[in-house]
Amino acid sequence: MEAMSATRNPLHPGRDAVRDKGWLAAHRYLILRRVSQLGILLLFMTGPWFGLWIAKGNLASSLTLDILPLTDPYLFVQSLAAGFMPASAALIGAAIVIAFYALFGGRLYCAWVCPVNVVTDAAAWLRRRLGLKSGRAPDGNTRYWVLAGSLLLAAFTGTLMWEVVNPVSILQRSLIFGLSGSLAVVLAIFAYDLLVASRGWCGHLCPMGAFYGLLGQKSLVRITADQRGKCDDCMDCFAVCPEPQVIRPALKKAGQDSPLILDADCTNCGRCIDVCNKHVFHFTHRFDQRSDS
Template identity: 90%
Template sequence: MSAKRSISRPGSDAIRDKGWLAANRYLVLRRISQLTVLLLFMTGPWFGLWIAKGNLASSLTLDILPLTDPYLFVQSLAAGFMPASSALIGAAIVIAFYALFGGRIYCAWVCPVNVVTDVAAWLRRRLGLKSGRAPDGNTRYWVLAGSLLAAAVTGTVVWEWVNPVTILQRSLIFGLSGSLVVIFAIFSYDVLVASRGWCGHLCPMGAFYGLLGQKSLIRITADQRGRCDDCMDCFAVCPEPQVIRPALKKAGQESPLILDRDCTNCGRCIDVCNKHVFHFTHRFDQRSDS
């Protein structure tokens, strides 16, 4: 029964011991964060209140703060043209933020496609689907390199033609339902073909932000790993489960910190662990109970 629970209902022990809200704290906070970011852009076209103009690729907040996706900025450079000075400033601000706090927090706390892939992962667990084969985890880095090469060859930011983040945001704001076929394809792929296939194996944005934040300050630690009872709930809910083992099981490292650049700092391992093994900390905290 325990093994079955870990596959289909991970976190049930945490809900029993901590209560539903405490066992889903970071999940709820992430959804609030993602919804808030979207609403900042939607208030303009929907209600005429322009808090943030543009989209997640390039925006101007309160007509003062420019923000530019550094991945888009690098694509522009590869395509052979220098963006405006405001785009340069915006990219520098975003780079500094994610380099400090963790590049892949973009994936867990900002990216709207994360909601789609999280639902796909939940459905896959509930249906008990185990079939399918995911691409090698390094595939996303090849896709990243390919997108930059394509920009250099074509002289355009090719990735933005098919970027699901941009497509989903535009669809939600402007009602372009036809373009949601790309989002449905990602959802179907994650459910029917490969668990966490898009975010964990193919998305070049995840690869880019992982590289950007690989030395970031904010980390999750398994500082209470001696309490672990091997329930596997953290592995079941983690979008990048390979990042847990080195810290939790001392597999190749003594540090309890999850240092892998692919960690999204989503906090789900903290949520579902009723033994309180995991916590947020900083990269210089090496304390451990074992």
């Protein structure tokens, strides 16, 4: 292992990457994610704002260009639990989304689509800058209990109760229709992640993250630490990763020899690639077992 970087600052992970690769390369995947998240929102907002209906509906259920139906499979499962049989278009839309995320990674949704991710990333950034260490996050399995509870609640009540408080839907409605009062839920998530638990919402409570993680357990697209022999233990990747527990098995051979990040909780956000000035991480596929160590 190389000597630890003398310029490291725990409040500014990725500083060495900016120095060695340039600012743009050190933020490449972060920029692409923001473009993706904003672009998807704009597809829905051009209709009510400008009368140009590219995508009708919302992230839960939509029709793009009056041709392509897309349905959130989590919403679809809730509907079945509540005793509703969705229309054939919703079934087709759910099948398309399931196939996509099963192939490319379920929690890709969390990093590249979900608008609440921007809020939780902002809280994590501010938490690092302020040097906040206090607080305790609930057990990571809590989100699976919340997921199960949302489905049981739908079954007992015959309604989609989760959708009433779903922060993704609330944020989207607020942005499109200017319902500023609804943003209280989103602000509460920001405050929770900032002051109470680091990455508390997405990493420990959100049932959508739990659902998409289960959906993408065997996905093809993976991040690999194939150059892990170059790691200098700077910990920048752990500092920026929304699910830092997924890195260690691949990077440090902790329980596995493969350099692939195989944990379903990985969001494929690419931030570990961005901030690593040693080029340890790369995108690849789950059958690529190449490693320099």
